[in-house]
Amino acid sequence: MPKHYRPTGKKKEGNAARYITRSQAVKYLQVSLSVFRRLCIFKGVFPRDPKKKVKGNHHTYYHMKDILFLKHEPLLEKFREMRAYEKKVKKAVSKKNKDLAERLLTRKPSYTLDMLIRERYPKFIDALRDLDDGLTMVHLFAALPAIERENIQAERIHNCRGLSLEWQAYVSRTHKLRKAFISVKGIYYQAEVEGQKITWLTPHALQQVMPQDVDYKIMLTFLEFYETLLGFVNLRLYHSINIKYPPILDPKLKALAADLYALTRYVDAKDQKDGSNNEESELRLAQLQHQLPANEPGALMHLVENTTDENEEDEETRTCKNLFNNMTFFLSREVPRESLLFVITAFGGVVSWEGDGAPFEESDQNINYQIVDRPTQSHRFISRDHIQPQWVFDCINARIILPTEDYMVGKVLPPHLSPFVDNEAEGYVPEYAETIKRLQAAARKEILPMPGGEQDDLDNAHNLLAEGIIDRTKAKEAAERKRKMTILQEQYHKELKMEMEGTQNTPTTPKESKKKDVDEETDDANLQQFADDDDNMSKVAMSRKKRRLYEAMKISQKRKKDSVDTLKTRKQNIQKSKKSSD
Amino acid sequence: MKKDGRRKVKDEDLKPVEKEDVVNEKDVLTDSEDGSIESPVVSDDDYGSFSEDDDSARNSDSESESASEQSEFSEDENDENPSNEGDLSDGVDDINQEYQSASEDSREVVDESDSSEDEVGPRNTIGDVPLEWYKEEEHIGYDVAGKKIKKKERQDKLDSFLARTDDSNSWRKITDEIEDEDVELTKEETKLIRRLLKGHAPHADFDPHAVRPYVDWFAWDGAKHPLSNAPEPKRRFIPSKWESKKVVKYIRAIRKGLITFDKPKEQPRFYNLWGDETSSNEKGHGLSYIPAPKPKLPGHEESYNPSLEYIPTQEEISAYQLMFEEDRPKFIPKRFTSLRGVPAYEKSVRETFDRCLDLYLCPRARKKRINIDPESLKPKLPSRKDLKPYPTTCYLEYKGHNGPVSSICTDPSGQHIASGEPVKHVAWNPLPELPILAVSMGQDVFLLDTGLEKEEQKMISDLLQVETSTTPDESESAVSVSWSQYDKYEGIRIKHFKKLTQRLPFKLHGLPVSSTFHPTRSIFFVSTKKNVRVYDLVKKKFIKKLEAGVREISSISIHPGGDNVIVGSKDGKLCWFDMDLSSKPYKILKSHPKDITNVAFHRNYPLFASCSDDCTAYIFHGMVYSDLNQNPLIVPLEILHGHTTTNGRGVLDCKFHPRQPWLFTAGADSVIKLFCH
Structure with a gap:
């Protein structure tokens, strides 16, 4: 009897019955592959790895239950209907039956993804949890050009832009932004909404590169889902702060592409009028606002402060809200306006910009900081600091107002560090991170170690340890360094002595040291040997599974260590070259 | 006027005809002038215009007419072809015909109309009778007054x-036989004929497809x-x-809502989807949804600065x-001195x-990510x-060999x-009283006596003889040799397994590699x-097969x-x-990175060792308990280094x-080492 013999009439069992390949699934559902793909994307169905791949390793396997789940989706029927409809239209057009074609075109079947979203995210928090990709995608498409050839329509781009700005307006209004990071890929933001950390990436506001070998259909399918999701999420969030959704925007500001500002103003105004929810009055208010004279700068922006929901906010939100409190910013023409508008308002600052629709002029006396991004500033106001945009982001990530000297116009900026990295876990702390740490400590009015050179570090190793700023490994390192330093010192002293004695022993000393070195080396080798032996011995006693795991862990540890080491060596090289150049 | 123009064009084309045309025209014109009274009942405008045409032409032309010609014209009018008459009659209408009776007095001018019924003009009143009735007569018929109309003088051929x-x-002259006269057709008439022959409307200006206001020809005359008179039907x-x-x-469709008249109300696109969150205890679908892992957050190196x-x-x-594409870092950090210098990331869409x-x-699967110290494993x-x-x-080194020491044994x-x-x-023979050394070399096994007593030597020599007699049979080279203790045959026997296989009906699947005897019983491995095969030598049968599951023993x-084998x-x-x-193996120890060359148990201590081509020997503690329920304890103890490859x-x-x-190790570097505690 063959190994896989199954009596006739007996059903399949096990993995063979539980999993089917993608082509089988497509056949089973009687749809085309593209429809299947769409369904999978909308329903969030993904392949699963069976324990035993019955059909072979090169197949994608779906769980049968997933496929049944797709099979009972009403959307499937809708897709079929749409296909039939398209056929009808095509037929009518090709038969030159214009009347029929026109009549059919008025009755195009449509579908909504509302219930799918409810199904995939039964609770609002689930939706928030899965929002990262959606936000990134929507923000990306908001920056893309409309391409007819790829079926990227202008309305969708506009819709994406609207959705992304609404989201940003909410985040900045409720001061939920936590981190922001300018990377080469774009600007990363992290907000904390209802306890969920949501990270998204907005591309730099420039012409994007559209590669040819990308299937935009797939992206558009995803985008369709994300647009719907984000719409519902935005509505829910807006309702939670008692604002009508979708917001009615000031058309004048919208025309000036200052959508975000319009939105924030709208949101703020709504907030101000908590009591009256009359729609008409709201509308009138929105209209009134843009009739307000522009020579009353900051008046509107200061309306933001309201203390009604202070008690709801947690500690972090409060600190975020008050970071740029009572600070007025002015953005020059060349800085990324939208991003800074979003960020500064999210942290409680007041912003204006150079251009139409700005709430106040450049010459305003209240401005504390002017953000410029040009090599030289022609006209400088004495009352304010002219700083580069990185300052804002660094302040946000450090949660303190950093000194502006390093960020002045024309200065070489200190490195911009990622706020998403846990330096301790990474094993390497960049120099500037330490500086920021010291500044933070100073801001907290704690014991502040003098921001001195590394020599201080060495001596204060114990102190630092006590302060808990430097972790164990760091301390060890410092101790070792200290030891080496003392050895060197001793040697130096010895040499000095010898020189003082005036003997010609200088050639002997290296020999001695060499010998010593050799000894040490052999010692080291022996120690190494012992360590290796120990290691091997314990490995021999491990079970195979554990041994593999152990080896994998060791490899990853080694890789991490290597990367840290390369960083260290690079830094040393840089310092060396700097010294030599000095 | 139009006609004139047209004619002129034609004239230019057909020059030779021009003269005649002009002449004819003159004729016609004179005709029309003579009959200056135009028909009052002209139903068609065309005719009117035509006659006007003639008038205008007349104005321009000089009045040079010759009566004789005219008379001739009228006299010649004689219809030979009665069928033609109808056709011609229309055309002829236009012209004010002159009817010449035999006497000049009786000549009367009849106003012509277009309708054929008005064609009373002909003098001859015989009507539509066959003309052969008058063939023999001098006259051709009678005029209105009843006078005979004389036939004209026939010209000879x-x-x-x-x-x-x-x-x-x-x-263009035809003969009107009834009237007995020759008629010369005018140009218009010929044109008419041509048009008729082609099946067109007779007059060129007549548009058969023109839309004309409906003319109710029916004279109602106040009829009610x-x-x-049929009665109106019930339907x-x-x-x-x-x-x-x-x-x-x-109606039904409207009631059902299938037909709606006003535009459907614009539903708000978004609504509070998670409105009743408290009551939402919807189960997801049967399988657990595994959320996708979040994208990796950017590190310091991704910063623009x-x-x-x-x-x-x-x-x-x-x-x-130079690296493999998989190992190559995906992202190469770059430094920009200012934010405005940062370009759009070219891979953003791609990513x-x-x-x-x-x-x-x-495919997604939940994986437990253990975050533990690897040392704890x-x-x-x-x-x-x-x-x-x-x-x-290493306590001692024995040197003396020149080549690799392949085998070693202690007495x-x-x-x-x-x-x-x-x-x-x-x-060595394990029995201390018989110190014999067995050496396998090439195809032979040699037994060496090492300091023996006399009486035993004899026995040994017997054995040796036995052995030497059998060894040459072997075709294959001897690989291994070992001694059995306490053999039944009260003595010592070398069991060369090859021989054994020949002697015993054992089937060995594959080439033998190594062999050993059970320390107490007559069992042979x-x-x-x-794999390892176990035979009982007494019963001469196969007992067991041990499956190591390794590549090559x-x-x-x-x-x-005797119960444990390594x-x-x-x-x-x-x-x-x-x-x-x-x-199956109780435990597999992966100790050496290279081939294990030999393994050994200690006779008294719970120790065993393995040596390998990687120049090391491992010492293990291998405690076997007499309690059968307790598994043997295996602990790696030491790695012995010292040999060179x-x-x-x-x-x-x-x-x-x-x-x-103590452990003796024989190395390929021709050194034997003794390791002591």
Whole structure:
């Protein structure tokens, strides 16, 4: 009897019955592959790895239950209907039956993804949890050009832009932004909404590169889902702060592409009028606002402060809200306006910009900081600091107002560090991170170690340890360094002595040291040997599974260590070259 | 006027005809002038215009007419072809015809109309009778007054021919037989005829397709009643059945909401989807939804302005090119001095697309990510101090061999060791009273006497004879040799397994590699490359097969207790078999990175060792308990280094000292080492 013999009439069992390949699934559902793909994307169905791949390793396997789940989706029927409809239209057009074609075109079947979203995210928090990709995608498409050839329509781009700005307006209004990071890929933001950390990436506001070998259909399918999701999420969030959704925007500001500002103003105004929810009055208010004279700068922006929901906010939100409190910013023409508008308002600052629709002029006396991004500033106001945009982001990530000297116009900026990295876990702390740490400590009015050179570090190793700023490994390192330093010192002293004695022993000393070195080396080798032996011995006693795991862990540890080491060596090289150049 | 123009064009084209035309025109014109009274009942405007035309032409032309010609014209009018008459009559209408009676007095001018019924003009009143009735008569008929109309003088053929040849207009002259006269057709008339022959409307200006206002020709004259006097049918008074059916259908459709008249109300696109969150206890679908892992957050190196140490040097970047594509870093950090200098990231769409692909194409599975210290994975071993003594350090080195020492053996007392250089295997007799050394070399096995008493020597020599007699039979080279203790045959016997296989009906699947005897019973272990086979020598039957599951077995050794076997393999694994437990290894120790060349148990101490081509020997603690429920305890104790590799070989053999916890190792570097505790 063959190994896989199954009596006739007996059903399949096990993995063979539980999993089917993608082509089988497509056949089973009687749809085309593209429809299947769409369904999978909308329903969030993904392949699963069976324990035993019955059909072979090169197949994608779906769980049968997933496929049944797709099979009972009403959307499937809708897709079929749409296909039939398209056929009808095509037929009518090709038969030159214009009347029929026109009549059919008025009755195009449509579908909504509302219930799918409810199904995939039964609770609002689930939706928030899965929002990262959606936000990134929507923000990306908001920056893309409309391409007819790829079926990227202008309305969708506009819709994406609207959705992304609404989201940003909410985040900045409720001061939920936590981190922001300018990377080469774009600007990363992290907000904390209802306890969920949501990270998204907005591309730099420039012409994007559209590669040819990308299937935009797939992206558009995803985008369709994300647009719907984000719409519902935005509505829910807006309702939670008692604002009508979708917001009615000031058309004048919208025309000036200052959508975000319009939105924030709208949101703020709504907030101000908590009591009256009359729609008409709201509308009138929105209209009134843009009739307000522009020579009353900051008046509107200061309306933001309201203390009604202070008690709801947690500690972090409060600190975020008050970071740029009572600070007025002015953005020059060349800085990324939208991003800074979003960020500064999210942290409680007041912003204006150079251009139409700005709430106040450049010459305003209240401005504390002017953000410029040009090599030289022609006209400088004495009352304010002219700083580069990185300052804002660094302040946000450090949660303190950093000194502006390093960020002045024309200065070489200190490195911009990622706020998403846990330096301790990474094993390497960049120099500037330490500086920021010291500044933070100073801001907290704690014991502040003098921001001195590394020599201080060495001596204060114990102190630092006590302060808990430097972790164990760091301390060890410092101790070792200290030891080496003392050895060197001793040697130096010895040499000095010898020189003082005036003997010609200088050639002997290296020999001695060499010998010593050799000894040490052999010692080291022996120690190494012992360590290796120990290691091997314990490995021999491990079970195979554990041994593999152990080896994998060791490899990853080694890789991490290597990367840290390369960083260290690079830094040393840089310092060396700097010294030599000095 | 139009006509004139047209004519002129034509004239230019046909010059030779021009003269005649002009002449004819004159004729016609004179005609029309003569008959200056135009027909009052001209139904068609065209005719009117035509006559006007003539008038205008007349104005322009001089009045040069010749009555004679005219008379001739009228006299010639004689219809030969009655069928033609109808056709011609229309055309002829236009012209004010003159009817010439026989007498000039009776000549009267009849106003012509277009209708044929008005053609009373002809003098002849005979009507439509066959003309042959008048063939014989002098007259051709009668005029209105009843007077005979005389036939004209017939020209003879010659004259008529001559006349025709002289007259260039003869082709348009026809004879009216009833009237008995020749008629010359005008140009208009010929045109008319042509048009008729073609089947067109007779007049060129007549448009058959023109839309004309309806003219009610019917003279009602105040008549009240319609033409039909039938009574109105009933159906005109009752509502239509089919219409009512259709209406009902529409009504139903409207009631059902299938037909709506006003535009559907704009529903808000978004609504509070998670409105009743408290009551939402919807289960997801049957399978657990595994959320996709979040994308990796950016590190310091992705910054637009990273610290300098994150930027790879030029050499490093060029070194990336040499790496495998998988290992190559995906992202190379770059430094921009200012934010305005940062360009759009060229891979942003690409990366988002890749993420999309990951989301819907990658199989997802929950994986437990253990975040533990790898050191905690190491098993807790009993302290090595408690397991002493065991060999740890190299105490002695025996030098003397020139080549690799392939085999080594200690005598039962532990006083001597024997080692072989080019030999395959050496083995002492385990019985101390018979110190015999067996050496397998090439195809032969030699038994050497090492300091023996006389009487025993005899016995040995017998044995030797036996052996030597059999050994030449062997075709294959002897690989291994070992001694059995306490043999039934009260003595010593060399069991060369090859011989054994010949002697006993054992079938060995595969080439034998190594063999050993059970320390107490007459059981024999042979290992092939794949597995170990166990035979009972007394019953002469196969007992058991031990499956090591390793690539290639190289050596075997048995615990002095007899129940545990260790097997070394060429993939560096050492298998411990518990014979009572299973035919599968109780434990596999992956110790050496290279081939294990030999394994050995200590006779008294709970120690065993393995040596390998990687120039090391491992010492293990292998405690076997007498309690069957307790599994043997295996602890790696020590790694012995010291040998150097020669030709890729390391330690070739290892043997324990029979009494002391010492280990002898024979290396390929021609050195034998003694490791003591």
